[in-house]
Amino acid sequence: SSELTQDPAVSVALGQTVKITCQGDSLRSNFAAWYQQRPGQAPLLVMYGQNNRGPGIPDRISGYFSGNTASLTIAGAQAGDESDYYCASRDITGSLVVFGGGTRLTV
Amino acid sequence: EVKLVESGGALVQPGRSLRLSCTTSGFNFDDFAMHWVRQVPGKGLQWVSGIDFDGGSVAYAHFVRGRFAISRDNAKRTLYLQLNGLTAEDTAFYFCAKDILVGATRLSPSFDSWGQGTLVAVS
Numbered sequence: 446s447s448e449l450t451q452d453p454a455v456s457v458a459l460g461q462t463v464k465i466t467c468q469g470d471s472l473r474s475n476f477a478a479w480y481q482q483r484p485g486q487a488p489l490l491v492m493y494g495q496n497n498r499g500p501g502i503p504d505r506i507s508g509y510f511s512g513n514t515a516s517l518t519i520a521g522a523q524a525g526d527e528s529d530y531y532c533a534s535r536d537i538t539g540s541l542v543v544f545g546g547g548t549r550l551t552v
Numbered sequence: 553e554v555k556l557v558e559s560g561g562a563l564v565q566p567g568r569s570l571r572l573s574c575t576t577s578g579f580n581f582d583d584f585a586m587h588w589v590r591q592v593p594g595k596g597l598q599w600v601s602g603i604d605f606d607g608g609s610v611a612y613a614h615f616v617r618g619r620f621a622i623s624r625d626n627a628k629r630t631l632y633l634q635l636n637g638l639t640a641e642d643t644a645f646y647f648c649a650k651d652i653l654v655g656a657t658r659l660s661p662s663f664d665s666w667g668q669g670t671l672v673a674v675s
Binding site: 543 | 587589596597598599602611612613614647649652658659660661662663664666667668669
């Protein structure tokens with residue numbers, strides 16, 4: 446089982462805003478990173494650290510932290526946003542890296 | 553342009569060993585921690601191991617249980633993962649990934665470049 450919990454699937458209408466969440470005790474003291482992965486491709490860094498966007502990521506994508514929850518918000522959802530999204534962080538010891546189970550976003 | 557290219561994946565029998573390599577270019581390899589992440593086809597991402605920029609500190613996921621060993625050769629700009637005692641549960645694509653932090657001695661979960669992966673099949 447993953448120490449980071451994500452909803453398995455989320456859907457959003459074209460042009461609307463969607464929030465994908467990641468919960469875990471380690472998030473109280475560690476930042477999360479977010480990755481987008483399309484079928485057959487390597488993951489792409491979307492957000493990291495204190496809400497920094499990965500290279501080339503548009504500003505309609507943003508991150509937020511509160512307590513033990515990290516969230517990724519995609520505004521103005523486009524067909525190209527349809528992907529699997531994974532959160533990652535350090536584990537509760539701060540020494541290892543863990544991934545969430547992933548969220549499949551349908552637009 | 554940053555490039556990471558994995559190699560060494562193969563079909564092997566249970567109990568056998570493999571060594572994966574990740575050759576890199578386009579960045580100062582010896583400034584960055586590196587990681588291995590695996591993915592069973594159709595399943596989620598699973599962090600396997602990480603090594604800091606000079607190889608002085610390594611870490612492994614709990615499921616590794618002493619079977620794998622990560623290493624790096626900064627002169628060759630290459631990352632390695634030695635896989636021993638392979639089981640069917642180790643069947644997956646293995647990706648190498650570059651940590652985003654420069655000169656960090658503590659591994660981060662932020663990987664800004666990934667290879668395309670190499671398939672390890674145990675059967």
